[in-house]
Every structure is written in structure tokens, then in C-alpha cells.
Amino acid sequence: MPGLDPTTDRETREARGDDLxxxxxxxEELRGERDRLLVELEERQTLERDVAAQLGEPRDDAEQAMVQREVDRLEPLARRSAERIDAIQRLxxxxxxxxxxxxxxxEGPIPLARLRAIPGTTVCADCKEDLEREARRGEATGESEELG
Structure with missing residues (x-):
């Protein structure tokens, strides 16, 4: 497949048992998911615009509140879809x-199971744990410095 470095991929799959x-x-799954999400995002954004346009029409308070609830419901869905698309694109x-x-x-392998679960990840589980430990130590150090 174009874009996959056979040397890196061979070494990586040997280290973790995934094959090329x-x-x-x-x-390919990621490409398909990205394309599907792009279509869904466009549909959500179109619906959001339509619902938002209804907000501009004079309505009684109950109808206005119902339309606003729908806008409020759609915005986070579109935002999550956009974030997922960005993560997939980075991958x-x-x-x-x-x-x-x-x-x-x-430079070690990231198992496909981890990539499927967390597509935006760029570090293996061990390094992620190390980074979290370092962050906790940094927070603890920062707190003690503030207190000191």
C-alpha cells in the first residue's frame, strides 16, 4: 500500500504480531470511517443550519424553546464528529x-487494538503511562512549590 514504510511496518508487525x-x-477502515463521518457531519451541519434558521422565525415561547433544544442537541454531535474526523485524518x-x-x-509498536480504540494516539500504552506519571509528578511538584 502506498504510504506504508515496509521496513518500519515489518519491524513493527514482527514486534507485536500484526501483519502488514x-x-x-x-x-482502509479509517478512510471509510472518515468518509462516512464527513457525510454525516455535512448532514448534521445542514440540519443545524435549518433548525437555527427556524429560530429567527417568530414563534411562541414553547416552540422557540423546542427549536433551541434541538440546536443545543445537534451542536455537540457535530463537534464530536469533527473531532473524530480530525483524529482519523492525523492517523x-x-x-x-x-x-x-x-x-x-x-519508536516501539502501537498495537492495532490500541489504535482502533484510540485512533488519535501516537504513543504506546507504556509511554502513555509514563507520560501520565510524569504529569502527576509535575503537578505534585508544582503544588509543593506553590506551598513552599
């Missing part, structure tokens, strides 16, 4: 660089 076909299939860009399943921190 699985990685390629995963990338597809990593795939084009041959780094779809390579940890940015340790």
Missing part, C-alpha cells in the same frame, strides 16, 4: 509517513 495486511486493512497522515503503528516516544 492487517495494518493496510485498518488504514491517516501517520500512515502515509509509514508511522501508523509506531510510538512517537519510544
Amino acid at each position: 495486511a492487517e495494518v493496510q486493512a485498518f488504514v 491517516l497522515e501517520r500512515a502515509a509517513q509509514g508511522r501508523v503503528a509506531v510510538c512517537d516516544r519510544c
Whole structure:
């Protein structure tokens, strides 16, 4: 598949047991999901615009409140879809660089199961835990400095 670095992917799949076909299939799944989400997002945004346009029409308070609730319901859905599309796009860009399943921190493998669960991730589970520990230590240090 274009964009996948065979050397990196071979080393990565040997380290974790994923084969290149699985990685390629995963990338294709991501493309399909991105395309589906783009269509859904456009539909939601169109609906949101239509509902928002109804807000401008004179209505009684009950109807106005109902339309506003619908706008309030749609906005977070569109935002979540856009965030998911962004995460998938970043992962597809990593795939084009041959780094779809390579940890940015340790250069080790990121299992496909982790990528499926957290598509925006760029670090393996071990490095994520290390980063969280470092963040907690930093917070603790910051608190003690403030108190000191």
C-alpha cells in the first residue's frame, strides 16, 4: 500500500504480531470511517443550519424553546464528529509517513487494538503511562512549590 514504510511496518508487525495486511486493512477502515463521518457531519451541519434558521422565525415561547433544544442537541454531535474526523485524518497522515503503528516516544509498536480504540494516539500504552506519571509528578511538584 502506498504510504506504508515496509521496513518500519515489518519491524513493527514482527514486534507485536500484526501483519502488514492487517495494518493496510485498518488504514482502509479509517478512510471509510472518515468518509462516512464527513457525510454525516455535512448532514448534521445542514440540519443545524435549518433548525437555527427556524429560530429567527417568530414563534411562541414553547416552540422557540423546542427549536433551541434541538440546536443545543445537534451542536455537540457535530463537534464530536469533527473531532473524530480530525483524529482519523492525523492517523491517516501517520500512515502515509509509514508511522501508523509506531510510538512517537519510544519508536516501539502501537498495537492495532490500541489504535482502533484510540485512533488519535501516537504513543504506546507504556509511554502513555509514563507520560501520565510524569504529569502527576509535575503537578505534585508544582503544588509543593506553590506551598513552599
